[in-house]
Amino acid sequence: MDAKKPGLRHNQISEEIIEQVERQLAKPPSLWLNLTGAKILENEGQDTKDIVLPNNRSQVTHIAVDIGGSLAKLLYYVRDTSSPSSSSSEISDEVSDRGGRLSFVKFETSKIDECLQFMKQLIQDHARESRRKPITVMATGGGAYKFYDRMSKELDVEVSREDEMECLIVGLNYFVSCIPQEVFVLNTETYEMAFQETRHDSKYPHMLVNIGSGVSILKVTGPSQFERIGGSSLGGGTLWGLLSLLTQASSFDEMLELSKKGDNAAVDMLVGDIYGKNVGYERFGMKDSMIASSFGKVFRENKKSDEFLPEDIARSLLLAVSNNIGQIAYLHAQKHNVKNIYFGGSFIRNHVQTMHTLTYAIKFWSNQTMNAYFLRHEGYLGVFGAFLKYAISESNVPVPPIS
Amino acid sequence: MDAKKPGLRHNQISEEIIEQVERQLAKPPSLWLNLTGAKILENEGQDTKDIVLPNNRSQVTHIAVDIGGSLAKLLYYVRDTSSPSSSSSEISDEVSDRGGRLSFVKFETSKIDECLQFMKQLIQDHARESRRKPITVMATGGGAYKFYDRMSKELDVEVSREDEMECLIVGLNYFVSCIPQEVFVLNTETYEMAFQETRHDSKYPHMLVNIGSGVSILKVTGPSQFERIGGSSLGGGTLWGLLSLLTQASSFDEMLELSKKGDNAAVDMLVGDIYGKNVGYERFGMKDSMIASSFGKVFRENKKSDEFLPEDIARSLLLAVSNNIGQIAYLHAQKHNVKNIYFGGSFIRNHVQTMHTLTYAIKFWSNQTMNAYFLRHEGYLGVFGAFLKYAISESNVPVPPIS
Numbered sequence: 001m002d003a004k005k006p007g008l009r010h011n012q013i014s015e016e017i018i019e020q021v022e023r024q025l026a027k028p029p030s031l032w033l034n035l036t037g038a039k040i041l042e043n044e045g046q047d048t049k050d051i052v053l054p055n056n057r058s059q060v061t062h063i064a065v066d067i068g069g070s071l072a073k074l075l076y077y078v079r080d081t082s083s084p085s086s087s088s089s090e091i092s093d094e095v096s097d098r099g100g101r102l103s104f105v106k107f108e109t110s111k112i113d114e115c116l117q118f119m120k121q122l123i124q125d126h127a128r129e130s131r132r133k134p135i136t137v138m139a140t141g142g143g144a145y146k147f148y149d150r151m152s153k154e155l156d157v158e159v160s161r162e163d164e165m166e167c168l169i170v171g172l173n174y175f176v177s178c179i180p181q182e183v184f185v186l187n188t189e190t191y192e193m194a195f196q197e198t199r200h201d202s203k204y205p206h207m208l209v210n211i212g213s214g215v216s217i218l219k220v221t222g223p224s225q226f227e228r229i230g231g232s233s234l235g236g237g238t239l240w241g242l243l244s245l246l247t248q249a250s251s252f253d254e255m256l257e258l259s260k261k262g263d264n265a266a267v268d269m270l271v272g273d274i275y276g277k278n279v280g281y282e283r284f285g286m287k288d289s290m291i292a293s294s295f296g297k298v299f300r301e302n303k304k305s306d307e308f309l310p311e312d313i314a315r316s317l318l319l320a321v322s323n324n325i326g327q328i329a330y331l332h333a334q335k336h337n338v339k340n341i342y343f344g345g346s347f348i349r350n351h352v353q354t355m356h357t358l359t360y361a362i363k364f365w366s367n368q369t370m371n372a373y374f375l376r377h378e379g380y381l382g383v384f385g386a387f388l389k390y391a392i393s394e395s396n397v398p399v400p401p402i403s
Numbered sequence: 404m405d406a407k408k409p410g411l412r413h414n415q416i417s418e419e420i421i422e423q424v425e426r427q428l429a430k431p432p433s434l435w436l437n438l439t440g441a442k443i444l445e446n447e448g449q450d451t452k453d454i455v456l457p458n459n460r461s462q463v464t465h466i467a468v469d470i471g472g473s474l475a476k477l478l479y480y481v482r483d484t485s486s487p488s489s490s491s492s493e494i495s496d497e498v499s500d501r502g503g504r505l506s507f508v509k510f511e512t513s514k515i516d517e518c519l520q521f522m523k524q525l526i527q528d529h530a531r532e533s534r535r536k537p538i539t540v541m542a543t544g545g546g547a548y549k550f551y552d553r554m555s556k557e558l559d560v561e562v563s564r565e566d567e568m569e570c571l572i573v574g575l576n577y578f579v580s581c582i583p584q585e586v587f588v589l590n591t592e593t594y595e596m597a598f599q600e601t602r603h604d605s606k607y608p609h610m611l612v613n614i615g616s617g618v619s620i621l622k623v624t625g626p627s628q629f630e631r632i633g634g635s636s637l638g639g640g641t642l643w644g645l646l647s648l649l650t651q652a653s654s655f656d657e658m659l660e661l662s663k664k665g666d667n668a669a670v671d672m673l674v675g676d677i678y679g680k681n682v683g684y685e686r687f688g689m690k691d692s693m694i695a696s697s698f699g700k701v702f703r704e705n706k707k708s709d710e711f712l713p714e715d716i717a718r719s720l721l722l723a724v725s726n727n728i729g730q731i732a733y734l735h736a737q738k739h740n741v742k743n744i745y746f747g748g749s750f751i752r753n754h755v756q757t758m759h760t761l762t763y764a765i766k767f768w769s770n771q772t773m774n775a776y777f778l779r780h781e782g783y784l785g786v787f788g789a790f791l792k793y794a795i796s797e798s799n800v801p802v803p804p805i806s
Contacts, residue, residue: 069677069699110703142677213672213696234637234727237672237699244702245649245711269616269640274472274545293616296472296640299647300513308648324637324727331734 032058032391033398034099035178040376041101048106049376051179053077054099062136063122064387065115066167066380067143069213070237071346072107072115073383076122102387104380106346109143116147116154123157136160138386140167162386165218169226170392171385172208172342173402175375183342183373186355188363196373207338209329210381211345213237217332223402230332232325236347239321246317247310255314256351262315267308269296294320321347322354326361326372333362333370340371346379435461435794436801438581443779444504451509452779454582456480457502465539466525467790468518469570469783470546472616473640474749475510475518476786479525505790507783509749515550519557526560539563541789543570565789568621572629573795574788575611575745576805578778586745586776589758591766599776610741612732613784614748616640620735626805633735635728639750642724649720650713658717659754665718670711672699697723724750725757729764729775736765736773743774749782 034056041050060077067073080098107115123135137151140162151159175182183196208218208226215232240252249255272288273296294316298308333341341362348354359372377384388398437459444453463480470476483501510518526538540554543565554562578585586599611621611629618635643655652658675691676699697719701711736744744765751757762775780787791801 069672069696070703108703142674142679146677146679213677213699214694232727232730233671233694233697233699234723235696235699237696237702238723241670241696241698241701242645245698245716267644268636269472271545274549274616276545276549291617291636293472293638293640293644294636295644295648296616296636296638298644299640300473300511313648320637320641324635327635328731328734331731331738335734335738 032396033060033388034058035174035398036400038179040179040181048104050104051102051377052099053101056099060100061126061133062138062387062390063119064138064140064383064390065119065144066164066383066386067109067112067115067139067141067147068346068382069142070109070240071212071379072109072112072141072143073346073380074105074107074115074118075380075383075387076103077101078103102384104377104383106379112143112147116151119151119155123155134158136390138162138390140164140382140386160390162389164382165216165226165228166224167382167385167389168208168210168216168344169218169220169224169385170388171381171383172220172344172375173223174388174398175377175381175384176342177402178398178400179377182376184376185371185373186352186359188356188360191352191356193374203340205336205338206340206342207329207333207336208342208344208381209325211235211325211343211347215325215328215345217329219332219336219338229336230328232328234321234324236345239317239347242317243314246313249310249314252346252349256318256349256354258311258314259318259353260311260315262309262311262313264291264312264316264319266312267295267298267316268319269293269300273297291319291323315353318354319357322357323361326358327365329358330362330365330370334366339369340373342373342375344375344378344381348374348378350374350376350378435799436463436791437461438577438801439803441582443582443584451507453507454505454780455502456504459502463503464529464536465541465790465793466522467541467543467786467793468522468547469567469786469789470512470515470518470542470544470550471749471785472545473512473643474615474782475512475515475544475546476749476783477508477510477518477521478783478786478790479506480504481506505787507780507786509782512546515546515553519550519554522554522558526558537561539793541565541793543567543785543789563793565792567785568619568629568631569627570785570788570792571611571613571619571747572621572623572627572788573791574784574786575623575747575778576626577791577801578780578784578787579745580805581801581803582780585779587779588774588776589755589762591759591763594755594759596777606743608739608741609743609745610732610736610739611745611747611784612728614638614728614746614750618728618731618748620732622735622739622741632739633731635731637724637727639748642720642750645720646717649716652713652717655749655752659721659752659757661714661717662721662756663714663718665712665714665716667694667697667715667719667722669715670698670701670719671722672696672703676700694722694726718756721757722760725760726764729761730768732761733765733768733773737769742772743776745776745778747778747781747784751777751781753777753779753781 037055039052041052063076065074077100079100126135135157137157137159139159141164144161181195184193186193205219205221208220210216214235216228217230218226219229220226243249243255247258249258268291271290271292274292277288329341343358355374362370362372440458442455444455466479468477480503482503529538538560540560540562542562544567547564584598587596589596608622608624613619617638619631620633621629622632623629646652646658652661671694674693674695677695680691732744746761758777765773765775
């Protein structure tokens with residue numbers, strides 16, 4: 001619109017415009033986030049790839065945070081800064097044809113101050129740009145409760161607490177349905193990944209195994225119908241905790257790097273170690289390379305930790321935790337008659353050995369009848385869901401909607 | 404019989420007798436071991452209690468060994484030495500009214516030489532006593548294959564290899580049916596044990612979860628009908644191996660003692676640690692004292708192992724392994740529609756905390772519909788089964804038989 005009407009002073013005009021915009025913002029537009037044409041921006045950090053939304057026209061006035069036991073994940077929207085109008089008011093946003101991007105970042109929950117500082121900065125930048133509707137923080141995960149008072153006080157904005165499980169399911173649904181090249185399977189022979197057509201496998205029922213510090217297993221029977229059917233305390237926190245006691249690795253990624261170089265047979269007791277090689281236990285479906293007892297060789301060797309290689313210990317523990325999660329996931333899937341299992345959570349970190357072990361376990365136990373799916377943003381299901389739940393109502397969902 | 408017949412020289416007589424005895428021994432008597440009136444001898448070592456067989460009249464000319472990945476268990480029969488005829492020949496055995504006892508002993512598999520030395524001694528004592536039928540060694544467990552050649556050569560006796568799973572089932576059946584005060588349940592509120600009437604719960608189907616270095620799960624549908632339906636590599640070897648790396652404990656029992664003094668909340672991430680106290684996650688059936696992530700506090704505290712108490716680490720790991728086994732056992736029991744679960748294997752060692760955790764897990768997951776049973780000789784199922792399988796045939800079973 002042209003603000004330069006004769007007979008009206010400029011400051012009056014801009015005030016009218018602002019009032020008009022703020023009236024519009026009072027109730028979110030029915031199309032409030034356009035995901036059509038969404039595209040993962042390649043060549044970025046492995047698990048913090050931005051997602052470009054070229055067709056989004058609506059302004060975004062919220063950020064989302066998912067504060068788990070070990071990690072806090074943050075998601076915010078950035079307008080395309082190559083737009084000349086990018087630093088002007090909402091009005092120019094309304095007509096911008098550049099879209100924007102979703103940015104993902106994570107912090108260790110033990111360093112929650114850094115996370116809050118980052119959020120404060122986002123909120124200040126947002127406010128500085130123009131006289132906009134104030135930011136809303138969509139918060140989920142246990143920390144949304146534990147740190148609710150701190151966030152409300154220190155950020156001085158509205159904090160909306162969203163249910164952790166609901167957010168996981170909303171996030172999964174939109175990742176599967178609306179983000180191309182997000183979901184993939186791993187070939188257990190070739191170790192190659194193959195992307196899945198969006199939607200093709202979002203059919204119900206399916207199961208989400210979310211592996212963070214601990215493990216939650218959810219059965220999903222519809223876009224917003226789900227049930228927590230199980231879990232396990234043996235998750236990422238167990239691997240990270242034990243490896244921080246048993247190795248010098250100081251980060252999750254160092255631990256995963258270690259495990260790549262290791263040989264678990266140096267610490268695990270294999271079936272062949274108990275029976276000797278090539279004797280008659282195959283009838284129980286056991287190969288002599290099968291792990292009979294994780295860390296089973298350690299005690300009988302009567303050595304101490306410095307006599308075992310950290311990489312072998314890391315490999316063994318990664319296999320133990322991954323195998324165990326795969327087995328428990330399979331048993332729940334079978335109990336609930338589910339064929340398609342999505343694995344999410346920051347435990348996986350797109351680490352090939354972990355995904356291979358999980359896939360192998362599912363294929364092995366299910367006799368090839370079940371499928372294991374992974375997501376490139378596997379650690380961000382909850383925060384993506386919390387972000388998308390902003391203003392969701394029956395008549396007001398992101399585009400395209402989930403059917 | 405009276406050997407002093409006129410007209411026969413004594414050495415002739417004794418030769419006749421010996422020939423006669425040896426003819427009898429050529430095929431085992433149809434009643435070859437009488438378990439009626441069997442009684443556990445109290446006030447002995449916790450998991451090596453002898454079993455008295457007051458009514459056994461038949462001679463026993465075999466011993467049994469079960470060589471697992473971590474432990475080798477030995478079982479042998481000792482005639483009641485208070486009998487004046489105890490050191491005389493088989494004939495007086497035939498009419499002895501003193502019975503005898505079953506003796507249990509165990510060795511670390513890594514010290515297999517000690518075990519073989521002990522067996523050699525038993526065999527020599529047996530031979531010295533009289534000119535008897537030579538000893539047969541009934542061997543089971545993986546070591547029956549791995550050490551078969553060594554046993555045959557060094558012991559110079561017949562070694563009969565018996566299937567590991569079959570022996571577990573035979574041993575379980577006879578313990579449950581014929582040994583009073585062997586099987587018990589643990590009350591999760593009072594921590595009291597209550598012995599089960601023999602036979603009362605041997606009805607089929609039931610499940611055996613045998614926890615040695617690793618875990619085997621067997622479904623039992625009849626006296627000798629069973630199927631291995633699952634297992635886990637997270638068993639005793641995992642607990643012992645990791646604790647030998649993380650603590651100074653040098654034996655299984657030291658590790659269990661340590662765990663009694665520990666507080667797992669110092670290393671485990673509880674639901675309350677993630678959400679804060681008393682917020683709305685009860686709807687998912689989670690209490691704030693529930694373990695969300697085993698060892699989940701360790702990494703975020705960024706401490707090293709010497710900053711955590713070994714007793715807390717031991718307690719946490721014992722709970723983690725026991726909970727996990729309990730959950731996997733429950734999932735298999737539910738899948739196969741089994742209500743009664745027997746837990747065996749040397750992992751348990753009649754340790755109350757372990758049995759409590761296993762029982763609690765079964766009751767919790769099954770919503771009180773399943774039962775967890777334990778055995779005082781839990782580590783000796785396999786060796787007891789191997790011992791009893793000696794000469795078992797359709798017409799020739801221990802008394803009383805298992806129906």
